[in-house]
Amino acid sequence: xxxxxxxxxxxxxxxxxxxxxxxxxxxxxxxxxxxxxxxxxxxxxxxxxxxxxxxxxxxxxxxxxxxxxxxxxxxxxxxxxxxxxxxxxxxxxxxxxxxxxxxxxxxxxxxxxxxxxxxxxxxxxxxxxxxxxxxxxxxxxxxxxxxxxxxxxxxxxxxxxxxxxxxxxxxxxxxxxxxxxxxxxxxxxxxxxx
Amino acid sequence: xxxxxxxxxxxxxxxxxxxxxxxxxxxxxxxxxxxxxxxxxxxxxxxxxxxxxxxxxxxxxxxxxxxxxxxxxxxxxxxxxxxxxxxxxxxxxxxxxxxxxxxxxxxxxxxxxxxxxxxxxxxxxxxxxxxxxxxxxxxxxxxxxxxxxxxxxxxxxxxxxxxxxxxxxxxxxxxxxxxxxxxxxxxxxxxxxxxxxxxxxxxxxxxxxxxxxxxxxxxxxxxxxxxxxxxxxxxxx
Numbered sequence: 001x002x003x004x005x006x007x008x009x010x011x012x013x014x015x016x017x018x019x020x021x022x023x024x025x026x027x028x029x030x031x032x033x034x035x036x037x038x039x040x041x042x043x044x045x046x047x048x049x050x051x052x053x054x055x056x057x058x059x060x061x062x063x064x065x066x067x068x069x070x071x072x073x074x075x076x077x078x079x080x081x082x083x084x085x086x087x088x089x090x091x092x093x094x095x096x097x098x099x100x101x102x103x104x105x106x107x108x109x110x111x112x113x114x115x116x117x118x119x120x121x122x123x124x125x126x127x128x129x130x131x132x133x134x135x136x137x138x139x140x141x142x143x144x145x146x147x148x149x150x151x152x153x154x155x156x157x158x159x160x161x162x163x164x165x166x167x168x169x170x171x172x173x174x175x176x177x178x179x180x181x182x183x184x185x186x187x188x189x190x191x192x193x194x
Numbered sequence: 195x196x197x198x199x200x201x202x203x204x205x206x207x208x209x210x211x212x213x214x215x216x217x218x219x220x221x222x223x224x225x226x227x228x229x230x231x232x233x234x235x236x237x238x239x240x241x242x243x244x245x246x247x248x249x250x251x252x253x254x255x256x257x258x259x260x261x262x263x264x265x266x267x268x269x270x271x272x273x274x275x276x277x278x279x280x281x282x283x284x285x286x287x288x289x290x291x292x293x294x295x296x297x298x299x300x301x302x303x304x305x306x307x308x309x310x311x312x313x314x315x316x317x318x319x320x321x322x323x324x325x326x327x328x329x330x331x332x333x334x335x336x337x338x339x340x341x342x343x344x345x346x347x348x349x350x351x352x353x354x355x356x357x358x359x360x361x362x363x364x365x366x367x368x369x370x371x372x373x374x375x376x377x378x379x380x381x382x383x384x385x386x387x388x389x390x391x392x393x394x395x396x397x398x399x400x401x402x403x404x405x406x407x408x409x410x411x412x413x414x415x416x417x418x419x420x421x422x423x424x425x426x427x428x429x430x431x
Contacts, residue, residue: 002420013364018365178335187320
């Protein structure tokens with residue numbers, strides 16, 4: 001695996017872990033095993049709203065997809081679909097954010113909608129990442145040359161450490177999420193329905 | 195001063211009649227990050243334990259900071275700036291989180307005090323919320339954070355993590371990898387054992403693969419990453 005692909009793959013893994021935590025929390029609330037922790041839910045939604053938008057998708061759209069399209073024009077169709085999904089991300093996250101606000105305002109009455117939005121959002125993200133991992137990455141490995149990868153990696157790392165965000169704010173946000181998500185997924189306090 | 199912080203030369207170790215390590219050569223430089231790989235039962239933990247004085251090799255030599263420490267007591271090797279986070283964590287379950295951390299506190303062998311109690315709690319905010327809890331009241335992820343935090347309290351020059359993310363959920367595993375990366379970037383040398391080979395090669399400069407107690411690969415992690423045949427052959431992935 002080259003370093004540029006490692007970065008993309010690592011960001012997918014981070015997002016998948018956070019999405020999985022969100023669904024774990026939703027399951028817990030649905031089965032009455034836990035009560036909602038709105039600080040945690042808000043943090044998770046903020047993470048999945050900002051990290052893909054600010055850190056991840058630009059790497060794909062501006063570099064990986066651009067290089068791949070140039071080297072293998074037949075990829076245009078799948079890349080166009082992925083770019084369209086990136087553009088639609090804002091709307092999807094906005095629905096999730098609204099559903100969370102409503103849930104916080106209405107209490108139990110707002111849960112069903114939030115739960116449905118969370119599950120739909122996660123399913124769409126997984127489908128999207130799966131397409132990138134299973135179709136685009138293998139093509140990129142096959143068609144891009146070492147010089148292309150070097151250029152892509154240089155672009156990825158030009159503005160500081162891509163793992164952390166410009167001011168390490170996403171790094172801290174991730175640590176906070178891990179500190180709040182209940183076990184066994186995180187190291188936060190045990191869920192309590194009392 | 196030796197170029198190497200820790201090295202093993204022609205190390206042979208047995209458990210009873212089982213010959214585990216066969217003439218292993220291993221070395222790590224100051225500030226270097228190394229991935230120690232191999233399938234289960236190939237000798238990774240035995241190599242670490244042999245170098246740290248937890249198992250006595252029957253032949254060969256272990257040197258720390260250039261000094262022969264073959265068969266030396268573990269505490270002596272630890273005082274030379276080598277910290278160990280063992281498989282299964284090894285925290286003191288009857289002591290609180292705070293006690294576990296404070297009992298380990300000391301300057302490094304060169305007097306450096308980069309990792310203080312406050313810095314460790316700042317890096318592991320969850321531990322700060324659990325200071326009064328006993329070690330046995332912690333989840334697996336919290337225990338691993340405590341073990342790493344305790345190791346950092348000794349201000350080591352080398353941190354060895356055996357099965358760094360064993361049994362941890364993906365979210366916590368990722369946090370551990372992030373911590374390992376930060377430790378590496380702070381200049382502390384690292385030797386990490388884990389089954390997640392992709393994560394391991396991503397955070398290491400060099401990789402060593404053991405097969406049946408013998409080194410079959412010792413080289414650049416990036417080169418290993420690009421050699422899927424070698425990975426499949428020796429690591430089965």
